[in-house]
Every structure is written in C-alpha cells, then in structure tokens.
Amino acid sequence: MKRRIWLWGGGGILLLFVSMLISLSIGTARLSLGDVWHILLQQLPWIGGDTAIPPELASYESILLKVRLPRIVLAILVGAALSLAGAGFQGVLRNPLADPYTLGVASGASVGAAFLILFQLQYAWLGKWTIPIVAFATGLATLWVVLRMARINGKVRIETVILSGVVVQAFLGAMVSFMVSMSKTVVNDIVFWMMGSLSLKGWDYAIMLIPYVLIGWLVLTYYARALNALALGEQEASYLGIAVEKTKLAVLVASTFMTAAAVSMTGVIGFVGLVVPHMVRLLVGPDYRLLVPFSAIFGGIYMLWADTAARTILSPTEIPLGVVTAFIGTPFFAYLLTRRKKEMK
Structure with a gap:
C-alpha cells in the first residue's frame, strides 16, 4: 500500500504540477514554459523580488496571473x-454507474440558475454571487427532497435513493x-450555463470553492474505512460495527455539498464524477483510503486538461466545458454499462 501511495501519489502530484505549467503556456497569447516559470518565480519575494520582469514579458504577466492561473x-x-x-x-450506492x-x-x-436568468435577476441581490448562492441553495434543497422521499421506516434505502433521484x-x-x-x-444564457464553463471566473470563485472541497474531502477521508466495509453489504458492515445509516447520510450530504458548490460556480459539467473514480480504481484498487485522495488529484488533472481543450481547440471560440466532458464521458459510460451487463449475465 505504501508503495502505491508513493508511486501514484507522487506521480499524480508531479503530473498535476507539469499540467499546470503546460496549460499556463497554452492560449491565444502563447508563452514558452521558461517564460511561464520565470513569471511565476518573480512572484516569490525570496527568489524574484529584487529583479524586474523583462519588458517583453511584462505584458503577459497580467494575462498569466489574473486570467489563466485563477x-x-x-x-x-x-x-x-x-x-x-x-x-x-x-461507495454509498454501491453502483459503478452512480455519479x-x-x-x-x-x-x-x-432550476435556481435558470429562474434567475429567465427573469433577469442574475445580479439582483448579491451581484455576481447571486446565481452561485441561489443555485447552491436549490441544489441542497433537492437533496433534502430526495432523502425525504427515500426514507422508509426512518432508514435511507439505497434502491429508493436512486429511484427518488431519477424522479x-x-x-x-x-x-x-x-x-x-x-x-x-436570454435562452442562450440559460443553455450556456447548463453546458458549463470556467470563462470569466477570477480568484474569488476559486477561493470561495476551497472550503467546500476541503470539508468534503475530510468527511470522505474520515469515512473511508466505513465505505470499504459498505462494499461488502449493509448487513455485513453493521456486523463489523459500522454505523451504516450515519455513514450513508454523512457521505451523501458531503458529496452533494461538493457537487452543489461546483455546479453553482461553473454550471453543469457532467461525467467527471463517473469517469475519474473508475480510472483511479484501475490504478490503485477499490480501497477508499487511497481512492479518496487520488480521486481529488486525478480529478483536478482531468478537469484541467478538459478545460484547456475547451478553450484552445477552436480558439478564439470556446467550446462549453460540459460538451468536452460529455464527449469523453459518454463512451466511457457506455463501456461501463456494457461491462455491467456482462457481469450480471
């Protein structure tokens, strides 16, 4: 296990760092990796604080630090x-097709975002934060409705959760x-939001999302052993001393918490939660003690390259990010469904 942690963890972090440098250099204004590295080092006071950026790179500094990096x-x-x-x-639904x-x-x-856009209330109360906050609230309200529908005798049934969610x-x-x-x-505004995009999002959006990701990651890490036990079945997990209902509720809420936060910031971006965990399982196995942190690392890499493709393939026209992830995710979903059918047979 330690070997896999060092191998895939170290390799994943290194790949993420290299991907960031390459993505920073790609765009309408192209920069070499050396130029990107030079500008970034200049921001560190103990390295580049005493030297000025060359004049030929000064015009790119703002693009790099205020547009591409955030x-x-x-x-x-x-x-x-x-x-x-x-x-x-x-992990909770024990269904490889869940996302x-x-x-x-x-x-x-x-629904929350479309309502605001339809009646032109995008900036009515909280400026640019109106849509993210309302979309986040309606997303959590949806979870509450689904969990209420899925309760039978005070317990959340897995099969009922899926059915309630579909309805x-x-x-x-x-x-x-x-x-x-x-x-x-405003039909184009609604449709564009539903297809997802990261354009025109600054540092404030990234900073606001950090606590949601951190809290969700901590909750899933805490329940990693319980999720391993749940893979054996609810009855078997309860025999092992796992509080099954508490685990299911905590993981569902934390996962929805992160989903609602991400969707409220960027619009609907599908298939990421389906594709990446399966890719990670192929690399490190089904142990949630490894699956949770590596899903975060490789999920970041996956989204980074998807967004880089979205903004560069047809540059200067930008492809909606949800379209790119759907092009990748749909064949993968079909593959998983076919494999699932073979296993059931």
Whole structure:
C-alpha cells in the first residue's frame, strides 16, 4: 500500500504540477514554459523580488496571473470536487454507474440558475454571487427532497435513493426545459450555463470553492474505512460495527455539498464524477483510503486538461466545458454499462 501511495501519489502530484505549467503556456497569447516559470518565480519575494520582469514579458504577466492561473486553479478544484463526490456516491450506492448527478442535485441547481436568468435577476441581490448562492441553495434543497422521499421506516434505502433521484431529476429537468421554452431573449444564457464553463471566473470563485472541497474531502477521508466495509453489504458492515445509516447520510450530504458548490460556480459539467473514480480504481484498487485522495488529484488533472481543450481547440471560440466532458464521458459510460451487463449475465 505504501508503495502505491508513493508511486501514484507522487506521480499524480508531479503530473498535476507539469499540467499546470503546460496549460499556463497554452492560449491565444502563447508563452514558452521558461517564460511561464520565470513569471511565476518573480512572484516569490525570496527568489524574484529584487529583479524586474523583462519588458517583453511584462505584458503577459497580467494575462498569466489574473486570467489563466485563477481559471486553472478553479478547474482543479471543480474537478476534485466532482471526482470526490462521484467516489462518495459510488461507495454509498454501491453502483459503478452512480455519479454526482444521480440524486438530481445538478438539476436542482439548474432550476435556481435558470429562474434567475429567465427573469433577469442574475445580479439582483448579491451581484455576481447571486446565481452561485441561489443555485447552491436549490441544489441542497433537492437533496433534502430526495432523502425525504427515500426514507422508509426512518432508514435511507439505497434502491429508493436512486429511484427518488431519477424522479426528481426528471421533474426538475422538465422545469428547466419549460423555462427555456418561455425565454425569448436570454435562452442562450440559460443553455450556456447548463453546458458549463470556467470563462470569466477570477480568484474569488476559486477561493470561495476551497472550503467546500476541503470539508468534503475530510468527511470522505474520515469515512473511508466505513465505505470499504459498505462494499461488502449493509448487513455485513453493521456486523463489523459500522454505523451504516450515519455513514450513508454523512457521505451523501458531503458529496452533494461538493457537487452543489461546483455546479453553482461553473454550471453543469457532467461525467467527471463517473469517469475519474473508475480510472483511479484501475490504478490503485477499490480501497477508499487511497481512492479518496487520488480521486481529488486525478480529478483536478482531468478537469484541467478538459478545460484547456475547451478553450484552445477552436480558439478564439470556446467550446462549453460540459460538451468536452460529455464527449469523453459518454463512451466511457457506455463501456461501463456494457461491462455491467456482462457481469450480471
């Protein structure tokens, strides 16, 4: 186990760091890796504080530090949040096809955002934070409705959670479609938000998302051993001394907490929580003590490269990020479904 931690953990962190440098150099204004490294080092007072940036790089400093770097950090945080949430949902529901959208949280957040955009209330109360806060609130409200529907004799049944999530998601999706059909002037804004994007997001968005990811990661880490026991079945886990209902509720809430926060910041970005945990399982196995931290690392890498592709493939036109992740995730979902069918046979 220690060998796998050092091998994949060290390799993952190194890959994340290299990916950040490469992504920083890619864009409309292209920079070499040496230039990127030079500008970043200049920000460290004990290294570059006494020397000035060369004039030919001065014009790129603002682009690098105020546009690209915050977007990259936000991409890593969103990828980590959705991947951790996917690992949590798959662990509790014991379903390899589960992801952060199984419980309808994304649809719930979309309803709040679409309502504000439809009636042009995007900046009505809290400025640019109006949509993120309202979308986050409606996403959590959706979780509450799903869990209330899934309770039988005071216990949350796994099969009922999935069914309740599908029903609520279908209803909320219909509401969003209805609002899109009602809109004449802002239909593009609603549709673009539903496809997800990291454009025009500064440092304040990334900073605001950090505590959500940290809290969710700590909760899943705390319940990692319990999730390993749940993989054997609820009855077997209870024999091992696991508080099954408490574990399910805590992991579901933490996973939804991260999903709602990520969706409220960037719009709907699908398949990340489905693809990354499975990729990590192939590398390190099903042990949640390894799966949780590595899902965060590789989720950040996955989202970073997806966003880099979204903003560069058709530059200067930007592809919605949700479209890129769907192109990657849909074939993977089909592969998992086919393999699942073979296992059931």
